[in-house]
Amino acid sequence: MDAFIWDERYMTGEGIVDTEHQELVRIINLVVEKVSRETPEAEINEILGRLVQYAVVHFRHEEELMAETGCDPRFVAKHTEIHQEFARQVVSMRSISGPATGMEDLLRFLTSWLAHHILGIDQAMARQVRKIRAGGSAEAAYLEEAKRAADPTTSSLLAAMSSLYRLIAARNESLQQLNQSLESKVAERTQDLVKEQEQLRIAMNQVAVTQKKLLESEHKRSEAAKQNMAAYLAQIIDGDPVPTFVINADHRITHWNRACSIISGLPASEMVGTKHQWKTFYPEARPTLADLIVNGSLDEQLETYYHGLFQRSRTIDDAFEAERFFPELGHGGRWLFFTAAPLRDRSGSVIGAIETLQDVTERRQAEENLRQYQNQLEELVAKRTSQLAEANVELESERRELEQLLGKVEEAQQQLLQSEKMAAIGQLAAGVAHEINNPVGFVNSNLGSLKSYVGHLLNVIGAYEGGDAAQIEAARKAADLDFLREDLPSLIDESQDGLSRVTKIVQDLKDFSRVDQAEHQEADLNAAMESTLNVVANEIKYKAEVVREFGDIPLVDCVPAQINQVFMNLLVNAAQAIPTMGKIFVRSGCQNGHVWFEIEDTGHGMSEEVRQRIFEPFFTTKPVGKGTGLGLSISYDIIVKKHRGRMDVTSKPGEGTCFRLWLPVSFSPSE
Amino acid sequence: MSRILIVDDEESILKSLKRLLRAAPCTCGNKTFALEVQAFNSPVAALEAAKNEDFDLFLSDYRMPVMDGVEFLTAAKAIQPDAARLILSGYADLNALVRAVNEVGIDRFIGKPWNDYDLMSAIGQALAHRELLMENRQLANLVRQEMGDTTPEALEAERLERIEPGITEVNWGPDGSVVLDPEFLARE
Numbered sequence: 001m002d003a004f005i006w007d008e009r010y011m012t013g014e015g016i017v018d019t020e021h022q023e024l025v026r027i028i029n030l031v032v033e034k035v036s037r038e039t040p041e042a043e044i045n046e047i048l049g050r051l052v053q054y055a056v057v058h059f060r061h062e063e064e065l066m067a068e069t070g071c072d073p074r075f076v077a078k079h080t081e082i083h084q085e086f087a088r089q090v091v092s093m094r095s096i097s098g099p100a101t102g103m104e105d106l107l108r109f110l111t112s113w114l115a116h117h118i119l120g121i122d123q124a125m126a127r128q129v130r131k132i133r134a135g136g137s138a139e140a141a142y143l144e145e146a147k148r149a150a151d152p153t154t155s156s157l158l159a160a161m162s163s164l165y166r167l168i169a170a171r172n173e174s175l176q177q178l179n180q181s182l183e184s185k186v187a188e189r190t191q192d193l194v195k196e197q198e199q200l201r202i203a204m205n206q207v208a209v210t211q212k213k214l215l216e217s218e219h220k221r222s223e224a225a226k227q228n229m230a231a232y233l234a235q236i237i238d239g240d241p242v243p244t245f246v247i248n249a250d251h252r253i254t255h256w257n258r259a260c261s262i263i264s265g266l267p268a269s270e271m272v273g274t275k276h277q278w279k280t281f282y283p284e285a286r287p288t289l290a291d292l293i294v295n296g297s298l299d300e301q302l303e304t305y306y307h308g309l310f311q312r313s314r315t316i317d318d319a320f321e322a323e324r325f326f327p328e329l330g331h332g333g334r335w336l337f338f339t340a341a342p343l344r345d346r347s348g349s350v351i352g353a354i355e356t357l358q359d360v361t362e363r364r365q366a367e368e369n370l371r372q373y374q375n376q377l378e379e380l381v382a383k384r385t386s387q388l389a390e391a392n393v394e395l396e397s398e399r400r401e402l403e404q405l406l407g408k409v410e411e412a413q414q415q416l417l418q419s420e421k422m423a424a425i426g427q428l429a430a431g432v433a434h435e436i437n438n439p440v441g442f443v444n445s446n447l448g449s450l451k452s453y454v455g456h457l458l459n460v461i462g463a464y465e466g467g468d469a470a471q472i473e474a475a476r477k478a479a480d481l482d483f484l485r486e487d488l489p490s491l492i493d494e495s496q497d498g499l500s501r502v503t504k505i506v507q508d509l510k511d512f513s514r515v516d517q518a519e520h521q522e523a524d525l526n527a528a529m530e531s532t533l534n535v536v537a538n539e540i541k542y543k544a545e546v547v548r549e550f551g552d553i554p555l556v557d558c559v560p561a562q563i564n565q566v567f568m569n570l571l572v573n574a575a576q577a578i579p580t581m582g583k584i585f586v587r588s589g590c591q592n593g594h595v596w597f598e599i600e601d602t603g604h605g606m607s608e609e610v611r612q613r614i615f616e617p618f619f620t621t622k623p624v625g626k627g628t629g630l631g632l633s634i635s636y637d638i639i640v641k642k643h644r645g646r647m648d649v650t651s652k653p654g655e656g657t658c659f660r661l662w663l664p665v666s667f668s669p670s671e
Numbered sequence: 672m673s674r675i676l677i678v679d680d681e682e683s684i685l686k687s688l689k690r691l692l693r694a695a696p697c698t699c700g701n702k703t704f705a706l707e708v709q710a711f712n713s714p715v716a717a718l719e720a721a722k723n724e725d726f727d728l729f730l731s732d733y734r735m736p737v738m739d740g741v742e743f744l745t746a747a748k749a750i751q752p753d754a755a756r757l758i759l760s761g762y763a764d765l766n767a768l769v770r771a772v773n774e775v776g777i778d779r780f781i782g783k784p785w786n787d788y789d790l791m792s793a794i795g796q797a798l799a800h801r802e803l804l805m806e807n808r809q810l811a812n813l814v815r816q817e818m819g820d821t822t823p824e825a826l827e828a829e830r831l832e833r834i835e836p837g838i839t840e841v842n843w844g845p846d847g848s849v850v851l852d853p854e855f856l857a858r859e
Contacts, residue, residue, distance in 0.1 A: 437761030441784035
């Protein structure tokens with residue numbers, strides 16, 4: 001514990017001066033501490049020496065400061081004089097002081113002297129320095145300071161100081177005289193000394209009184225500042241638009257702002273100083289949140305009065321907030337959101353509480369409306385959900401019906417596909433029958449003729465064998481041998497040709513519908529087109545001349561039987577589109593990894609409306625019973641879906657139609 | 672000698688028919704017909720011939736380019752109504768048959784491949800039937816003449832009319848002129 005406590009009042013405002021004052025104080029305290037611990041005298045003396053040295057340095061600094069600033073020379077002289085006096089006194093006191101008691105006197109002297117020196121002359125110096133720096137003249141500053149010295153507290157202090165110095169000086173002198181005189185006068189001198197010490201104590205008391213007065217005047221000043229502060233605070237609270245009241249540790253209202261008066265209908269004049277803060281909210285007396293905070297035992301009581309409605313504030317520690325409905329307030333009650341926070345003094349003990357009340361009725365109503373609206377919506381959603389569920393069930397049953405229908409439709413479609421195939425075969429059979437019947441007809445007839453020829457020839461041979469010239473002549477005539485010789489080779493040639501035609505047609509038919517071509521394989525589609533053309537040639541040769549313009553194409557990975565079916569369909573359609581006699585161009589080529597075939601006719605073409613519908617199943621322009629309306633639909637299915645190709649068509653009414661189909665050379669079913 | 676016109680777009684058919692008709696006797700009952708055959712592989716050429724020469728019988732294929740058998744026979748009937756008409760075809764649907772019977776009044780429909788004997792019989796019967804009709808007409812005319820129902824002039828006019836239809840009719844114009852060839856005028 002320091003003997004000399006540094007205080008703000010000692011601050012002069014001059015940085016270096018204050019620092020050195022503090023160092024002096026620290027050294028003094030060190031000395032006091034050492035003395036109290038009965039440290040060896042040598043060490044104490046050493047510290048005291050340091051103190052004196054430091055004081056000398058410090059005094060020089062102060063004197064330099066005054067010289068720099070240009071203080072009044074009178075003041076400088078006086079101040080320097082005081083410093084020198086101090087040094088002298090300390091030196092003399094040290095030289096005569098014995099152990100213990102002398103040391104104590106010395107310390108007391110040092111402490112008091114330093115306190116008064118700082119408060120008095122050093123502060124005066126600092127004030128003058130400030131004034132001079134602010135532009136005042138040194139003399140004016142000195143005079144003003146002199147006037148200040150006339151102040152009773154200051155003058156009494158100074159008087160005490162001077163008396164102190166005088167006493168010390170006198171004592172020092174007498175002590176010296178005493179030392180110089182003989183030891184015999186010690187007792188007498190001691191008595192004198194006792195007296196003098198008594199006087200010294202009185203002087204010290206006077207100093208203490210003066211110090212007290214000084215402190216009181218300081219206290220008055222801070223009291224006035226405090227009152228100003230309180231007024232200022234009251235204004236802030238009063239002007240706050242949020243209803244706010246403050247209570248002190250006795251639960252008495254200290255502040256009740258205007259907004260609070262308006263919301264409660266109770267003016268501040270009635271409320272301040274009372275404990276009626278509850279009146280605003282409750283019909284009978286009970287603690288408010290602020291009261292609970294002042295009481296301290298928060299947790300139990302909050303539970304009693306606020307039933308879990310409160311919570312700790314998220315922004316301020318120790319503060320609590322709650323939201324409640326107050327039916328007594330306003331028209332039909334109000335919702336209030338109130339926050340209460342403790343007020344603490346410096347030591348941290350609660351000296352009151354502040355509570356703010358926010359009217360959140362409108363927000364509450366909005367929330368309530370929102371909640372109602374939400375409930376309505378939820379009901380609506382529930383209703384809709386059940387409706388949707390019903391609809392879902394209906395849809396599900398409809399879907400099942402549709403699936404059944406779809407199954408039936410697929411079945412029907414399979415049957416139709418079969419019938420389309422049969423129709424195509426029937427159509428084909430007609431042409432093929434005609435084409436086979438022709439050669440069979442003439443070969444058969446030729447054989448009949450050959451039979452009679454052979455008969456005649458045998459007769460002629462018989463006649464030659466008989467050797468009768470007349471008979472030979474008759475037989476030759478009957479046989480018309482010249483004609484036979486001419487006709488027989490051609491008869492046989494034609495018959496052979498007819499039979500080879502039949503063979504070829506049968507081969508074409510086999511090629512066209514070979515069972516082993518119903519699998520994916522690498523196929524020469526030009527050859528496939530040729531065999532298809534042969535099969536349908538009989539069907540189209542009466543309608544059109546076929547112009548072949550085949551390009552070089554690679555083998556294509558496909559199902560040849562299906563591609564043949566498409567070729568046949570397109571060729572027969574082309575022939576049927578030609579009214580009397582026209583041309584059918586069959587072209588092929590290869591481009592970008594695709595093989596293309598083009599079948600163009602010079603028929604009657606079709607309109608845009610028809611063109612858009614040709615790939616629809618059951619769409620046909622042929623008379624009832626003539627076409628199934630499935631041919632192109634199946635072709636499209638084969639080319640586009642089964643072979644991942646493409647089918648384009650261009651047509652102009654009156655000019656003809658051109659189908660072009662594209663097939664990828666290598667087929668990858670996964671795409 | 673009976674003149675027969677054959678039309679088929681298939682040359683081999685024509686040749687085999689010529690061989691058959693040349694050699695085999697064509698008989699019906701106790702009658703035997705000697706045949707003279709003219710063959711055409713195009714209906715158009717055949718019609719041209721029919722305009723210039725008399726034929727006793729037309730034998731036509733049904734399916735041919737440019738015009739089918741029914742169309743050909745219809746045209747031939749307009750030129751020579753008294754000739755017999757036969758169709759020899761490998762295939763014809765019901766519609767074609769109906770047209771052939773109703774529009775052309777064919778004597779026979781013979782399918783390909785044919786039986787030589789059947790074909791010869793059919794030709795013989797058709798020729799005999801035609802001969803009978805002609806004979807009937809001639810006898811009827813004689814009777815009418817004797818009964819006074821008709822005159823040799825009328826018969827001669829009928830004959831001429833058969834050869835050149837419309838020759839016995841006179842077309843008077845509105846101004847009293849004689850219009851010789853209304854068809855030609857109309858064409859103008």
